[in-house]
Amino acid sequence: MTDQVTDRQAQSGTNDVTVNGIHIATLQETVHAIDQEPDLGQCKFRARNTWLGGNHNCTTVTGFYGAKQEIAHRQQFELHADEPPILAGNDEGANPVEHLLNALASCVTTSMVAHAAVRGIHIEELESELEGDIDLRGFLGLSNDVPKGFTEIRVKFKVKADVDNMERLKRLTAYSPVFNTITQGANVDIQVEAK
Amino acid sequence: MTDQVTDRQAQSGTNDVTVNGIHIATLQETVHAIDQEPDLGQCKFRARNTWLGGNHNCTTVTGFYGAKQEIAHRQQFELHADEPPILAGNDEGANPVEHLLNALASCVTTSMVAHAAVRGIHIEELESELEGDIDLRGFLGLSNDVPKGFTEIRVKFKVKADVDNMERLKRLTAYSPVFNTITQGANVDIQVEAK
Numbered sequence: 001m002t003d004q005v006t007d008r009q010a011q012s013g014t015n016d017v018t019v020n021g022i023h024i025a026t027l028q029e030t031v032h033a034i035d036q037e038p039d040l041g042q043c044k045f046r047a048r049n050t051w052l053g054g055n056h057n058c059t060t061v062t063g064f065y066g067a068k069q070e071i072a073h074r075q076q077f078e079l080h081a082d083e084p085p086i087l088a089g090n091d092e093g094a095n096p097v098e099h100l101l102n103a104l105a106s107c108v109t110t111s112m113v114a115h116a117a118v119r120g121i122h123i124e125e126l127e128s129e130l131e132g133d134i135d136l137r138g139f140l141g142l143s144n145d146v147p148k149g150f151t152e153i154r155v156k157f158k159v160k161a162d163v164d165n166m167e168r169l170k171r172l173t174a175y176s177p178v179f180n181t182i183t184q185g186a187n188v189d190i191q192v193e194a195k
Numbered sequence: 196m197t198d199q200v201t202d203r204q205a206q207s208g209t210n211d212v213t214v215n216g217i218h219i220a221t222l223q224e225t226v227h228a229i230d231q232e233p234d235l236g237q238c239k240f241r242a243r244n245t246w247l248g249g250n251h252n253c254t255t256v257t258g259f260y261g262a263k264q265e266i267a268h269r270q271q272f273e274l275h276a277d278e279p280p281i282l283a284g285n286d287e288g289a290n291p292v293e294h295l296l297n298a299l300a301s302c303v304t305t306s307m308v309a310h311a312a313v314r315g316i317h318i319e320e321l322e323s324e325l326e327g328d329i330d331l332r333g334f335l336g337l338s339n340d341v342p343k344g345f346t347e348i349r350v351k352f353k354v355k356a357d358v359d360n361m362e363r364l365k366r367l368t369a370y371s372p373v374f375n376t377i378t379q380g381a382n383v384d385i386q387v388e389a390k
Contacts, residue, residue, distance in 0.1 A: 192365040
């Protein structure tokens, strides 16, 4: 991103500038360190899931590997998934495809905000609505011709910011890792072992 | 799935059979209804996200469209996302790519459990560990040659069930909508409007 950056820190020469709630110096230190030593950018993100019966299961997230070290989160995160009654669940949590929409929403939002911050684009408010299409005949195995996953996902952002920056903000969403994982695809290797 | 189903409900002729904690009659009613009237399987899943400042944002999930009607969840779900301090956040929630791993874990788990249930495969315990690789140089814009999303995701299941069913259980994971969205890709249309 360095070629397009016109952040306030660079302009002002101070180290405590915050844009869009993001401490620019911290982010730029990370960028600079990875630029100098690419191995620092190699990350392994992790999750552990336990089935709780029926359609209810719980994921815990405790830490990840990055900057050539194991890094613990300040707290353990627990995320519950279930299905609504019409899909034979008890609604104890958002269902997995709704969790996917959350991952996409949060990632595109964070990507836009952070990349805007280092470019000096101030955002006052930001919200989004997502809607994705799934034909359950795929999941249920009723037709091999019907895709099992989302086919189309629509994301509508409303941003309170300089109106001249709307197109630029839209372009920044393309940096999102989850957006890229969903649109470009990723390899998923699944192993199943007896316990 | 009907061609491969050998569920206990069909065998026993009762309507109150539960396998793997899933009420088989409820699931089969849904399958039968969609098989008879495919439009019932057209679903629109939704999420709404609000930026809370910095890298912190919150998604709410309240309902979805399916079975030709709007369906409300029994409760509203709130999902927080943030980044760890090294990525200029405050660790107020799992980060977006960890949320994606949760979506994948929960979906593959649910898909395996539900498809096993209607086939009469009993699962006693089920847990999984996920790990995915991201090179941050992509997200940070330091290299156009580096993918911005996950490249490889590894999922390791440990299952307490009849050991002869391990390969069959592995095949059932291929029904997962999130697995298919990530491995096959989906179109994501993003609009950004001034508020």
